[in-house]
Each structure stands twice: as C-alpha cells, then as structure tokens.
Amino acid sequence: xxxxxxxxxxxxxxxxxxxxxxxxxxxxxxxxxxxxxxxxxxxxxxxxxxxxxxxxxxxxxxxxxxxxxxxxxxxxxxxxxxxxxxxxxxxxxxxxxxxxxxxxxxxxxxxxxxxxxxxxxxxxxxxxxxxxxxxxxxxxxxxxxxxxxxxxxxxxxxxxxxxxxxxxxxxxxxxxxxxxxxxxxxxxxxxxxxxxxxxxxxxxxxxxxxxxxxxxxxxxxxxxxxxxxxxxxxxxxxxxxxxxxxxxxxxxxxxxxxxxxxxxxxxxxxxxxxxxxxxxxxxxxxxxxxxxxxxxxxxxx
Numbered sequence: 001x002x003x004x005x006x007x008x009x010x011x012x013x014x015x016x017x018x019x020x021x022x023x024x025x026x027x028x029x030x031x032x033x034x035x036x037x038x039x040x041x042x043x044x045x046x047x048x049x050x051x052x053x054x055x056x057x058x059x060x061x062x063x064x065x066x067x068x069x070x071x072x073x074x075x076x077x078x079x080x081x082x083x084x085x086x087x088x089x090x091x092x093x094x095x096x097x098x099x100x101x102x103x104x105x106x107x108x109x110x111x112x113x114x115x116x117x118x119x120x121x122x123x124x125x126x127x128x129x130x131x132x133x134x135x136x137x138x139x140x141x142x143x144x145x146x147x148x149x150x151x152x153x154x155x156x157x158x159x160x161x162x163x164x165x166x167x168x169x170x171x172x173x174x175x176x177x178x179x180x181x182x183x184x185x186x187x188x189x190x191x192x193x194x195x196x197x198x199x200x201x202x203x204x205x206x207x208x209x210x211x212x213x214x215x216x217x218x219x220x221x222x223x224x225x226x227x228x229x230x231x232x233x234x235x236x237x238x239x240x241x242x243x244x245x246x247x248x249x250x251x252x253x254x255x256x257x258x259x260x261x262x263x264x265x266x267x268x269x270x271x272x273x274x275x276x277x278x279x280x281x282x283x284x285x286x287x288x289x290x291x292x293x294x295x296x297x298x299x300x301x
Contacts (some may be wrong), residue, residue, distance in 0.1 A: 004141065005163075007214050008047035010040035012069070013115075017174050017213040018277040019069050022165060023051055027139030031060045032082075033158060033165045034211050037072035038117030044073065056080050062136070062143065064167025065155040066090040067184070068104060068116040070211060075119065078126040085136060087147065088129035089154035094122045107185075107283065130156055148200070150193025151182060157196075162206040169196050170219075171226040172212035172279045178265050179226045180258070180275065181233060182212075183284035188291040190230055191301035197223050212278035237288040247285050255281045 006023040009016055021044055022033040030053050036044055045055055055077065063071045063086040074084045074094060086094060093100045097119045105112050130136065132147035136158075144159040148169040158165045173179040181193075200208075201223055208216045216222050236257055240250045258281045262272045294300045 005160075005209070006047075006051050007209075008044060009213075010036045010047075011043050012037070012040055013277050015274045015277050018274050020211055020213050021047070022209055023048060023053075024141060024160065026141040029059045030057055031062065031138055031141070032058050032077065033062045033209075034064065034070050034167070035061050035073040035077060036070070037068050037115065038076065038119060039072070039113075039115060041073040041076050041117065058082050060085060060136075060138065062130070062158050062165070063090070064157060064165065064169075064211065065152045066093050066100060067152065067168075068119065070167060072116050072119055075122050078122045082126070083128050084122055084126055085128045085130040087154040087156045088131055091127050091129050093154075094127055095124055096121055107286075146199060146203075148196035149187070150189050150191075150196045152187045153189075155196075157200065159203065159205070163209060164200060164203065164205045164219075165209045165211075166200070167211055169193070170200065170208050170210055170216070170223060171229070172275065173210060173216060173222060174213050174271065174274055174278065177267055177271060177275065178261070179222050179229065180279055181226060181230045181284075182279040183233060183287035183291070185283075185287040185290045188287040189294075189300045190234055190291065193230060194227060197227060233284060234288055234291065237285065238292060241289055241292040247289060250285050250289075251282045254285050
C-alpha cells in the first residue's frame, strides 16, 4: 500500500519539507490528504500532474483540521468538484471562513496574503462532516476517522490500514531532527492532546505520515518524545504566565530556548529555518499562555 501514497512537497516559502500533502490512489480516483495553503496551490497542482492526474480528478480531500497550512486551498478543489471532509466543528468555518481569516489576520497582519493566499467559502453540498469512528470508503481504500483534539478542537487523524495521517497531533519532525509540538492559539489543551496521542499509540501503527513532514517509521518513540516536548514547552512558559509577563517579552526568550534545543541536536541554521516555517516558535507563546489561562480558570483539565 506504500506505493499508493505519494508525498507531495508544497515548497512553502521556497523551502523543502516544510508542508506536505498526500496523494492516495484508490479505485474511485485519487484522494488528497491535506490541501495546504492557497499560496502553494500551483505547486500542489504540479505535484498532482506529475502523478498523472488533473486537479479535476481529485474527488475527495481529507483535512486533518482547518488551519491555513492544512486547509487553505481546499476551496480550490471544491470548485473543481471535490468533496471536502473535515470534523463537524470545522464545517461551518469552511462554509464561511471570514471569522477564521480575521482571527488569523490578528496574528499575521500584512503577511496574510504572502503566506496563505486566499480563502473562499466552500458550498455546503461540497462539505462532509468526518467524525470519530467514521469509515470513508473509496473502494479498495478505506480511511477510519480518529478524532484527535489537543492541537485544535476540530482535529482528525485518518487511519489507512496500518498507517495514520496525523496532521499536527503527532507534531512536526523534519528529516532527522527532533519532534516538536505546534502550539498556536486558541485551542491548545495538553490533557486532550495526550489522550489523542494515547489513541494513536493504542492502534500501534507501523508508520505515521506527518504534514510537517512525511513518513515516520518509529511512531511510538516519536510520540513519547512529543509528550516530553509538550511538557517542556508548557513548563518553560508557566513562570512567565505566573509573572504576567507580556507575550512580546517572552517571544525572544522562547525562540532562544527552542533554537538552543535545535542546535544541541546538531541542526544547521537552514534546518532550523525550515522548522520555523513549519512551526513558528513565536506563535506557540500565545497558544501556551492561553492554555495556562484556561487551566487556571478551570475551563480545561
């Protein structure tokens, strides 16, 4: 079945192995897992064409969640007839992405279009709610939906035989670098995330396919490392939260913390840059501050 899965590098911001999509060949035609941002759509089209297909041949797109680096170009495929599968919580945001876009614009400001391109509404008839335990049947290929919140409340992973496409729930790992947890606002919940990690461990897959980036052959080791890093990152932020330190003062210290960890692992400056494209350290500061705030208020475990 490995031959049925093609990894398509979207070359986000001109970098390799930052954001990927996965083309899966089925009896009912090619299925795409992750659409990537609209800004990389033309690169994705070239990758699809290289595999012998046209955009119009993509009849289904499975999104792990609705963040722009995973779902931004989904509307382009919907316009060409594809059904877009996403957790039910994400459906209304793709039907009317204005709130999603405006929320992200508060973070990225004038960089929105350069980074993400456009995001247009998807017609309701093109959207399909994919919820925990659902089986998405494409003839010779079936995907089981695994609801995996923690990174985002609307996050799914998709199991195909003994491999799982994990979106962001299994973190980011590029080449031989470490695995790191993307922690953007507003949904970070470590207790939920760890429960999702346990769900994946209990399945005991032979491999994981990470959107950031590609196939990982040692799932349990990777997930154990990710759990440790979740705690490391959250515990680094906690004293700053307790002292009510403004986020802008924390960012340079947190970026030094993550950069130092990368350097200890032997990563080059270019490799660190690719990690930052895939998972900007500065963005996790606000996500983890919000996590501690919600925990303090008793709104999460």
